[in-house]
Every structure is written in C-alpha cells, then in structure tokens.
Amino acid sequence: MHSSKLWLRHYPQEVAPSNDYPNINIAQFLADSAARFPHQPALDFMGKRMTYRQLSCEANRFANALVSLGLEAGDRVAIMLPNCPQMVIAYFGILSMGGIVVQTNPLYMEGELKHQMADAGAKAIVTLDFMHRRVLAVKPHTAIQHVIVTSLKEALPFPKNILYPIKAKKDGQDLQVTYNDEVLSFQRLLTDASPQVDLAAVNAREDIAVLQYTGGTTGVPKGAMLTHMNLIANTLQVAHWFYRAEFGQERYLAALPCFHVFGLTVILNQCIYAGGMLILLPRFEISQVLKTIDRLRPTIFPGAPTMYIALIHHPDIKKYSLSSIKACVSGSAPLPIEVQETFESLSGGRLIEGYGLTEASPVTHANTVWEKRKIGTIGIPLPDTDAKIVDSDTGEEMPMGDVGELIVRGPQVMKGYWNRPDETAHVLRDGWLYTGDMGTMDEDGFFAIVDRKKDVIIASGFKIYPREIDEVLYEHPSIKEAVAIGIPDEYRGETVKAFIVLREGATVTLEEIDAWCRERLAAFKVPRVIEFRDSLPKTIIGKVLRRKLLEEELKRDPNDDEQ
Structure with a gap:
C-alpha cells in the first residue's frame, strides 16, 4: 500500500540508506581495534583499566583454553556474569574459537537456569564464585562438563580487591570454591594458555554467534539464533546512525547489562568496534552511576527509561556534571517526554527513543540523533531495514495511521529459534519478522x-512472562488460583501485580508469598503488589480473563490502598 520507504527523506545526509557488511567473525572487531589502538584503554572496571592489546591477548588465551578442554566450533558456552572484564574476555574468547555464546542472566534461579542450559545444550559455563553453587545444582540435568569460575576480586584494583571479600562476607556471599576436574579456575586457564590465536573462520550469514534467550511473544523462553552477520550488521547500523561518534575517542557507559541483547549490541559490540573505552558497572546503582559519569566523563550512555528517570530525580543531581554525554539511545520501554527533556537540559546531550527486539539483534528503529525526531514515536527504520504495519492474520498492509502488527526485515533479523522450527515459522514469514507489537x-x-x-510485562527493560509467575504461585499449598499482570509503574514502566484466591480455610501472609517467589524466581519477576480475592473473572470455559483484571486496574484510583 505504501511500499515506498517514506522515512528515507528524513535520513541525515551522512547516513547512507544501505551499506555493506563484512563476512567475518565478529571477534574481528576486537582484533582490529587492538591493532589500531593497542595502548588505548578498552575497559575501565571500578578504576582498573585494560588496554586493547591486553584485552585481545586475554580473549585469545580464553579461546585457546576452551580448545584445550576439548571444546570445538559450534559448541555452546554459557556466560553467567554481570558487567565485568571477565564477561568481555569470555565473550570474545568463545567467538574467537568458533563457539556459540549463550547469554545467561546472573539473577536466574535454579529452575530458570536448568531450563536454559538444558535447552541450549551448553557444554561449559563461566560464572562467579558466589553464583557457582547454583550452576552445580543444575549441572546433572544438563550437558555442562566444565564450570569455569572467576571472582570480581580478580578484576578489581588495589585496595578494592582486598576489601571486596570482606564486604562480600558481610553481604552473606560465599566466595569459597572447591576446584577439581569439573570446576576450573578462569584465571588459571588464562595463565596456562597462549595469547596467540587464529580466529575461527565462519560463514557469517549462517554460523550462530549468540543464543539469546527470550520468550518472544509466548511465555516459554527460547534461544534466538543470532548469527555473526546479524550482530555485525546491527552494530554497524547503529554506528552509522551515531555518525558523529569518533573512532578511538568515545567512552561508553555500560550501566545496562551486557547479557541483555540491547547492552550487547549497542554498548559492548559498538564500543569494541569503534575502539572506545567501555566503562563497566556490574549493576545499576544510581549514586555509583552519577559518580562514574562525573569522574570518567562518558560520551555515550545507552539505557532504559528507568535509568534516566532515576538520574533526573536524584536529590544530588546538581552536584554532578553530566556535560560529557553527547548521545543516549533509550530502549526496552516507552520514553516519557518529560524525562527526555529534563535529561537533555541537564546534560546538553541528545536522548532519543528507539525500538528493538531480541529476534532482531535487537535494534530496528530509532529517532535520528541530531535531526528530525518525533516525541512518542520509536522513530524510523535503520539502514537496510524495512518495516510495515500489517493485519496480523492476513499480512496485508494497513492503511496509513491504522493500528496493526509491526513487521520488519533486514540483515539483523535472527536465523530462527534454536530447535523450534514451528515457532520460527510462526514469526518468520516470507522474510519478515512478526514482532508481536501493535503499532x-x-x-x-x-x-x-x-x-x-x-x-x-516489561519492568525496567526486562521481559517478564506472567504464566511463569502464575505457575510458581499455583505451586504454593495455600493458593487455589493466581494470575499475574503488569500494572503501570512510574519508575519501572510496569511492575508485577498478582491476584490470588486462597484455598478454603487457608491463610498466608504477604511476606510468606514474597519469600516463596524469591526462592523460585529472579528478583525482577517477583510480584511487587498482591491482591487477595474471593474469585477471578473467567470465560465460560474457565480461562482467567487477564485483560479484564488489567482493565480494572487501569480504572482504579491510584490513591486506593492495596493489600
């Protein structure tokens, strides 16, 4: 109906609508930057820096270490780490030897971890000392042969590396590790391996680089097969969009987790490709972020709306300088206009809203950084990306301005879902990715x-699947029925609310339900609001009407007290 790409007239003249993407191993990005900027800092972690030459040598060592353990090209190796140097070393090391990276959320509890590891068929996993017992608990149910353990202590500068174990013990973290033939020291593996490696040759369009797990439009987590070309293309698409960024000059603030596909592409891959300095923060802690911005002067700060909201509302915001920030792209959830305007006035930089999904590596749309933008939109498709609004059932393009399903195609669109041909066929049709989002x-x-x-539910950028929460609640002996929904939250975008019907004669406290959930779900999935009811609205066949509960919630007076 409107096959012409109306958006191209809004492209900056510096951004070509189409580009070439090299058929290489994405680990070549690191090798190239190490050759071009060997002595420039690649990483800054809590004050300790690593140059590009050092990072490249460490990644090469890890690649050789994996080969010495018997791993081969195509084998899956999981990374269960927060933002830290070891995460970057492991990522590029796995890719360098032709392995497939399986990104794993460090917050995952045993049930979630077991499903993902078993599904991926991971043969090895890299994790932290205080997390490794979770891995050992699920190891018998998976193909994992090697549990490679590291510690944040190894990456910290003096005296933080001395103080860290004291603080960890105070926080209740057990850093003790018993090493054996199956539990291996990350640091020892690096020490014993050669720093020279020949990058594994790949067919970038076919060979998988990363299995990025997502629920997609259904609640069962599945691995999106992202090829080397998918990730290379999306990295370059975003790089072209930020055309004023200078090679070897930018500082990227990694407050978003790099195990999230947005952080992986827009921060990690982007920074290494451009020879920038990656400022790694293991978690988003607002005071730490402000101090880091003030001290290290990052120029590019991709994030989620919750991060920018936290910054602009911090009581001491005026004490810190944000003036180094040139550009930010906000993803994972809608960006409120007042947040955009306030952040830009504080920093002097540009904050734009974009859109993406795991299945597209992830970015497909963004507002232009320095030219025309429209508040409340996700912008326009990136170079080499096509998009349409269609009828979900027929695939017919909708009239201009009408609501339909957003579908996209481009070099960043995944190969498919790992071992799930039926679900792949459902979302990939005639070369188009059906996003499941209406627009x-x-x-x-x-x-x-x-x-x-x-x-x-999308809370603080994390996708949460209500069915998973429902199932955990249903397992509680006092609960008869339960259903979770996402309700509006000024800070997180959405938060989880659970409606619960108790069994006759049963009693349970909010604290008991909270504890039950925290033992079985990652913290971001635990319901923040709970409402007890005598019954739940259902269809004639007994299916709970989740949408009706949401409609009731949206009509609720925000001043009403909730249980």
Whole structure:
C-alpha cells in the first residue's frame, strides 16, 4: 500500500540508506581495534583499566583454553556474569574459537537456569564464585562438563580487591570454591594458555554467534539464533546512525547489562568496534552511576527509561556534571517526554527513543540523533531495514495511521529459534519478522508502538512472562488460583501485580508469598503488589480473563490502598 520507504527523506545526509557488511567473525572487531589502538584503554572496571592489546591477548588465551578442554566450533558456552572484564574476555574468547555464546542472566534461579542450559545444550559455563553453587545444582540435568569460575576480586584494583571479600562476607556471599576436574579456575586457564590465536573462520550469514534467550511473544523462553552477520550488521547500523561518534575517542557507559541483547549490541559490540573505552558497572546503582559519569566523563550512555528517570530525580543531581554525554539511545520501554527533556537540559546531550527486539539483534528503529525526531514515536527504520504495519492474520498492509502488527526485515533479523522450527515459522514469514507489537506508521514514515499483542510485562527493560509467575504461585499449598499482570509503574514502566484466591480455610501472609517467589524466581519477576480475592473473572470455559483484571486496574484510583 505504501511500499515506498517514506522515512528515507528524513535520513541525515551522512547516513547512507544501505551499506555493506563484512563476512567475518565478529571477534574481528576486537582484533582490529587492538591493532589500531593497542595502548588505548578498552575497559575501565571500578578504576582498573585494560588496554586493547591486553584485552585481545586475554580473549585469545580464553579461546585457546576452551580448545584445550576439548571444546570445538559450534559448541555452546554459557556466560553467567554481570558487567565485568571477565564477561568481555569470555565473550570474545568463545567467538574467537568458533563457539556459540549463550547469554545467561546472573539473577536466574535454579529452575530458570536448568531450563536454559538444558535447552541450549551448553557444554561449559563461566560464572562467579558466589553464583557457582547454583550452576552445580543444575549441572546433572544438563550437558555442562566444565564450570569455569572467576571472582570480581580478580578484576578489581588495589585496595578494592582486598576489601571486596570482606564486604562480600558481610553481604552473606560465599566466595569459597572447591576446584577439581569439573570446576576450573578462569584465571588459571588464562595463565596456562597462549595469547596467540587464529580466529575461527565462519560463514557469517549462517554460523550462530549468540543464543539469546527470550520468550518472544509466548511465555516459554527460547534461544534466538543470532548469527555473526546479524550482530555485525546491527552494530554497524547503529554506528552509522551515531555518525558523529569518533573512532578511538568515545567512552561508553555500560550501566545496562551486557547479557541483555540491547547492552550487547549497542554498548559492548559498538564500543569494541569503534575502539572506545567501555566503562563497566556490574549493576545499576544510581549514586555509583552519577559518580562514574562525573569522574570518567562518558560520551555515550545507552539505557532504559528507568535509568534516566532515576538520574533526573536524584536529590544530588546538581552536584554532578553530566556535560560529557553527547548521545543516549533509550530502549526496552516507552520514553516519557518529560524525562527526555529534563535529561537533555541537564546534560546538553541528545536522548532519543528507539525500538528493538531480541529476534532482531535487537535494534530496528530509532529517532535520528541530531535531526528530525518525533516525541512518542520509536522513530524510523535503520539502514537496510524495512518495516510495515500489517493485519496480523492476513499480512496485508494497513492503511496509513491504522493500528496493526509491526513487521520488519533486514540483515539483523535472527536465523530462527534454536530447535523450534514451528515457532520460527510462526514469526518468520516470507522474510519478515512478526514482532508481536501493535503499532502505527504516519505520513513521514515514523512508527509508534501502541500496545502489545500479548500480555508480556516489561519492568525496567526486562521481559517478564506472567504464566511463569502464575505457575510458581499455583505451586504454593495455600493458593487455589493466581494470575499475574503488569500494572503501570512510574519508575519501572510496569511492575508485577498478582491476584490470588486462597484455598478454603487457608491463610498466608504477604511476606510468606514474597519469600516463596524469591526462592523460585529472579528478583525482577517477583510480584511487587498482591491482591487477595474471593474469585477471578473467567470465560465460560474457565480461562482467567487477564485483560479484564488489567482493565480494572487501569480504572482504579491510584490513591486506593492495596493489600
């Protein structure tokens, strides 16, 4: 209906609508930057720095260590680490020897971890000392042969490396590790390996680089097969969009986790490709972020709306300088206009909203950074990316301005879901990725997301699948029925609310339910609000009407007290 790419007229003249993408191993990004900027800092972690030459040598050592353990090209190796140097070393090391990276959220509890490791068929995993017992607990149910353990202590500068174990013990973390033939020291593996390696040759369009787990538009986590070309293309697409960024000059603030596909592409891959300095923060702690911005002067700060909200509302914001920040792209959730305007006035930089999904590596749309943008939209498709709004059932393009499903195609779109051909066929049709998000396109080619096709909850950028929470609650002996929904939250975008019907004569406290959930779910999935009810609304066949509960919630007076 409107096959012409209306958005191209809004491209900056510096951004070509189409580009070439090299058929290489994405680990070549690190090798190239190490050759071009050997003595420049690649990483800064809590004050300790590593140059590009050092990072490249460490990644090479890890690649050789994996080969010495018997791992081969195509084997899956999981990384269960927060943002730290070891995460970057492991990532590029796995890719360098032709392995497939399996990104794993360090917050995952045993049930979540077991499903992902078993599904991926991972043969090895890299994790932290205080997390490794979780891995050992699920190891018998997986193909994992090697548990490679590291410690944040190894990456910290003096005297933080001395103080860290004291603080960890105070926080209740057990750093003790018993090494054996199956539990191996990350540091010892590096020490014993050669720093020279020949990058594994790959067919970038076919060979998988990363298995990135997502629920997609359904609640069962599955691995999106992201090829080397998918990740190379999306890294370069975003690099072209930020055309004022200078090679070897930028400082990227990694407050977003790099195990999240947004952080992986827009921060980690982007920074290493451009020869920038990656400022790694193991978690988003607002005071630490402000101090880091003030001290290290990052120039590029991708994030989620919750991060920018926390910054602008911090009581001491005026004590810190944000003036180094040139550009930020916000993803994972809608960006409120007042947040955008306030952040830009404080920093003097540009904060734009974009859009992506795991299945597209992830970025497909963004507002232009320094040119025309439309508040409340996700912007326009990136170079070499096509997009349409269609009828979900027929695939027919909708009239301009009408709501339909957003579909996209481009070199960043995944190969498919790991070992799930039926689900792949459902979302990849005739070369188009059906996103499951409902949206519109206007006369300028700008797209807006208006609703989700499914009931996925997005809290602080994390996708949460209500069915998973429902199942955990149903397992509680006092609970008869339960259903979780996402409710509006000024800070997190959405937060989880659970409606619970107790068994007759049963009693349970909010604290007991909270504890039950925390033992079985990652912290970000635990319901923040709980409401007890005598019954739940259902269809004639007994299916709980989740949407009806959400409609009731949206009509609720925000001043009403909740249980």
